[in-house]
Amino acid sequence: MSNAHHKTSRSVVLREFNKPLALEELDVTEAGPGEVVVKVEYGGVCGTDAHLWNGRLNIPTPVVLGHEGLGTVERIGSGGLTDANGDPVAVGDTVMWASSISCGSCVPCRLHEEPTLCERRSTYGVNLTVSDAPGPSGSWSERMVLRVGTSVVKVPAGVDPSAAMSLACAGPTMVHALYGRRPVRLGETVVVQGSGPVGLAAAAMAQLAGAARVIVVGGPEARLATARGLGIGDHHLDIIDGRDPESVVAEVRALTGGYGADLVIECAGAPNALPQGIAMARRGGSYLVVGQYTDRGEIDINPHQLVHRQLSLLGSWGFTGAHLVAYVNLLPALTARFDLKCLVTEFPMADCETALRHVGAGTVLKAVLRP
Ligand SMILES: [Zn+2]
Ligand SMILES: [Zn+2]
Structure with missing residues (x-):
C-alpha cells in the first residue's frame, strides 16, 4: 500500500x-x-x-x-x-x-x-x-x-475473463435494447441484421430470452460460420458475399410463412439495412434499430410501410452502468450456453x-x- x-x-x-x-x-x-x-x-x-x-x-x-x-x-x-x-x-x-x-x-x-x-x-x-x-x-x-x-x-466466479470481454460493449448495448426498449417475447421469431459483436449479442440474448427462432442476416461467411458453430442463431443468411438483398428478404419471408418476423433487430450499422429490415418485419411487428451508432447518412424509406405494417419502430442509444451490470450478471447463463x-x-x-x-x-x- x-x-x-x-x-x-x-x-x-x-x-x-x-x-x-x-x-x-x-x-x-x-x-x-x-x-x-x-x-x-x-x-x-x-x-x-x-x-x-x-x-x-x-x-x-x-x-x-x-x-x-x-x-x-x-x-x-x-x-x-x-x-x-x-x-x-x-x-x-x-x-x-x-x-x-x-x-x-x-x-x-x-x-x-x-x-x-x-x-x-x-x-x-x-x-x-x-x-x-x-x-x-x-x-x-x-x-x-x-x-x-x-x-x-x-x-462472477467461474466466468472466463476473456469470454466476459467478448461482448464488453455489445452485451450491455443489447441489454439496454432488449430489456429496456423492446423485450423479446416467448416464442417470437427474431431477425438480427448484422453478425458483428452487436448482432451476435442480439441473437444470443434473443435465444436466452425465449425466442422460438432467430435468423441472423449478415456476413461475411466466416462470421456466420462462427455464429453457427457457437449455436448463435438458427438460420444464417449471407447478405454480403454475392447475394442480392431482395433474395435475402424473400428468404426471410419464406422462413416465416410469408409473414415476416415478429421482431427485427438492426445491428448492421449501414443505412441501407433499414428498408430491408422494414421489409423483413411482419405486419404488427417491431423494428428495433441499434446499429446506427455513427451518422453514415440518409436512406429512402417508404413511410407508408410503417403505417401499413403497423410497425413499432424504436431506436436504442448506447447503455449505462446498470446495463453493464445486468450483462455481467447474465454472463454465467450466457457462457453456459455459448x-x-x-x-x-x-x-x-x-x-x-x-x-x-x-x-x-x-x-x-x-x-x-x-x-
Ligand atoms: Zn466499445
Ligand atoms: Zn446527465
Whole structure:
C-alpha cells in the first residue's frame, strides 16, 4: 500500500488523430475516497476506437484510449468499495466497470429518467483527458483509476475473463435494447441484421430470452460460420458475399410463412439495412434499430410501410452502468450456453494499431489488448 505515488503505468495515448499511437509512462494517481486503482487484464477494442483514432468524433486530446475493460483491484480508496450488486470488493477481486458516468443533474438524467441520454457524461477512453485527475482514465493501460460514480461489478466466479470481454460493449448495448426498449417475447421469431459483436449479442440474448427462432442476416461467411458453430442463431443468411438483398428478404419471408418476423433487430450499422429490415418485419411487428451508432447518412424509406405494417419502430442509444451490470450478471447463463471465448482475439497492448486495423477491416470479431 505504500509508495502508491510512485506507481506508474504504460498507457496508449492518443495525442493526434491519424498519427501513430504512443505508449507512454504515466503516473498513477493515489486512490482517493471512493476511487479504485485496477490492474488492467484486458482492454477491449471496438469500432468506436477506430473512429476516435481517425478523428471522426470530436474529442479532447491527449486521451488514454480504452472504454471497455476488465481487471483486478489493486488499491481501494478510503471508505472501502461495494460493487453495483451490493457485494463488498476486496483487493485482488476481478471486476468490470461501465465505460461512462452520467452526470445525474442534466434534464435527461434528472427529469426524463434516461441516464443513457445524459448530456454531460464522462466516458473513459473518450472524453477524459490525460490531465484530468484521477488517472490514467482509459483501459489501454497497465493501470487505471476508476473514479467516484463508476458502476463497478465483480465478475462472477467461474466466468472466463476473456469470454466476459467478448461482448464488453455489445452485451450491455443489447441489454439496454432488449430489456429496456423492446423485450423479446416467448416464442417470437427474431431477425438480427448484422453478425458483428452487436448482432451476435442480439441473437444470443434473443435465444436466452425465449425466442422460438432467430435468423441472423449478415456476413461475411466466416462470421456466420462462427455464429453457427457457437449455436448463435438458427438460420444464417449471407447478405454480403454475392447475394442480392431482395433474395435475402424473400428468404426471410419464406422462413416465416410469408409473414415476416415478429421482431427485427438492426445491428448492421449501414443505412441501407433499414428498408430491408422494414421489409423483413411482419405486419404488427417491431423494428428495433441499434446499429446506427455513427451518422453514415440518409436512406429512402417508404413511410407508408410503417403505417401499413403497423410497425413499432424504436431506436436504442448506447447503455449505462446498470446495463453493464445486468450483462455481467447474465454472463454465467450466457457462457453456459455459448462458448463466447471463441469470439475473442488477443493482442499485446503494443500492437494496438494492428488490432484497430483488424477491427476496422472486420477480420476479427472481437479484439482485446493485453497490457
Ligand atoms: Zn446527465
Ligand atoms: Zn466499445
